[in-house]
Amino acid sequence: MTRQRTSGNLTLALLAACTFAGRAQGAGVPLDEIRQVLREQALRAPAESVLQDLDAANLASGLQAIDPAARYFPRALYRSPNRGRDSMSGIGAELLPSGDDLWLLPFLGGAAAAAGLTERARLRTIDGRSVAGLSLDEIAQRLRGPEGTRVVLGVEDAAGDTWRLTIQRRSFHPLDVELVQPGGQPVLRVREFAAGLTRPALLATLDFIAEGASRSKHQSIILDLRDATGGDLFEALDIAALFLPEGAPLATLVARGGVTQTIRAPAGADLEQPLILLIGPGTASAAEILAGILRDHGRARLVGQTTYGKCDSQTEVRLSDGSVLRFTNRAVRLPSGEHCSGVGIVPDLAVDTATLNDLSRLVPRASGALVAP
């Protein structure tokens, strides 16, 4: 699972126009400030000896030894995660290693989708060469290229059909909420929770569906969170609140020393449609917290596989030189009191991996979950 997440992030960085860099740039790193922030604000206070061992040359590994989610961003390389996904350039797909397979996850509106790849598929060849035996870096290198250039991919879809497609690399703007309709059933796909942006995009998409078809007020909503790797915690809480009555407990944030703060649903949309969430090992952080909240309130049926297992939240502190330190400062407890880190959220209806990867099979199973006893 660790490999999956790490690699997923790597791929995003390689395919996106704007990238993070997780390494420090040698000299000039404000180490004392970093130590001070972690000493005072990290969820679990690090041992002083560990803090003193931090050095500029190995900052990334040193930080991760303290907190696996901790990152340092030099000023020039910092990009706020609150922006959501910026314009991307390339083949318009994420690369997700899973077991022995390498999956391509196309973005709606991207180059891969324009070439006909609208659902996830296993990547088999690049320009006629098998990807077997190639490292992720080598694969990413072959997939990258200037805008306007072409690459021929051999893929195998979830049903096992193989085909070749020629993709012309181009730039595009990913949607905050994608709408796919396998078998005519609308499915809203969220990959990231961008502060202030994902919730209105979700509402707009629901309105869009309602306008486009004579959709019943009570027709179910299917949210696809299989590839939602997290994002802004409060955006996820705001989305949970859309489906819950005012005052419903959403989560309890636990800070250093056991200081707690319970967040409750504000007055809002109180959407009444039956809700199904598609989850899997790629569903992490804010996304699995959303799933856990709605499950605890009996408001959604969870279909898929157990989630990644990270119910902590991070914060960012800007240091005096403009660089940014991100670190874990709160644990998140679900309304039931559960803390999902290291455990994940278990689905109400578990499906095998082949079904999880095939939306056209997963959606009928998920729809059936609503009526099943």
Added chain:
Amino acid sequence: MKPSMGWSMALIALWLGGCASVSTDPRAGGLAGGIKGLSTGAYDARIQEREDRLAVLRQVQAELETERGDLETTKAKRKQQVAAERARVRRMNRDIAALNQRVNSLSAAANRNDQRVQTLRIRVAQLQNQSARLQSDLDALEGSGIGDSEADLRRAQLEQQRASLQAEYDLLNRMALDLAR
């Protein structure tokens, strides 16, 4: 003998030609069929059928023209909506920049550790980021082929996101005004 034999052959050929066709289309009918049609009224029926068919074609053409016109109108309307949305976001960006300056002044005047000012600074910075992305998305949408379903969904999302950010701006602006008092 020879000429009359020739005419007989030609008539037989025409007669067979007429028999070979069972179509009611006047264009496909042979001479005999035509002659026969004149006397039975079938020719009038064929003319009527042809006129009916033409009327249907004209109707379809008119509907297509209307549809095309509707699509053009929708496209133009969408373009106007995107342009209006871009103008709103530009205006909001100016307002946020002004708010940012006010918050910076507040920050300089107040105790730097004032938690409320710090919170405001963070939220205004976040709002600037979000609004900048919205602007970029709208610019890209205007440059793309407006009118398909995906573009319509994109526009709907951007409109709602802009409204949401505007509400956030109004809230932060009120907070800044309260802090300035």
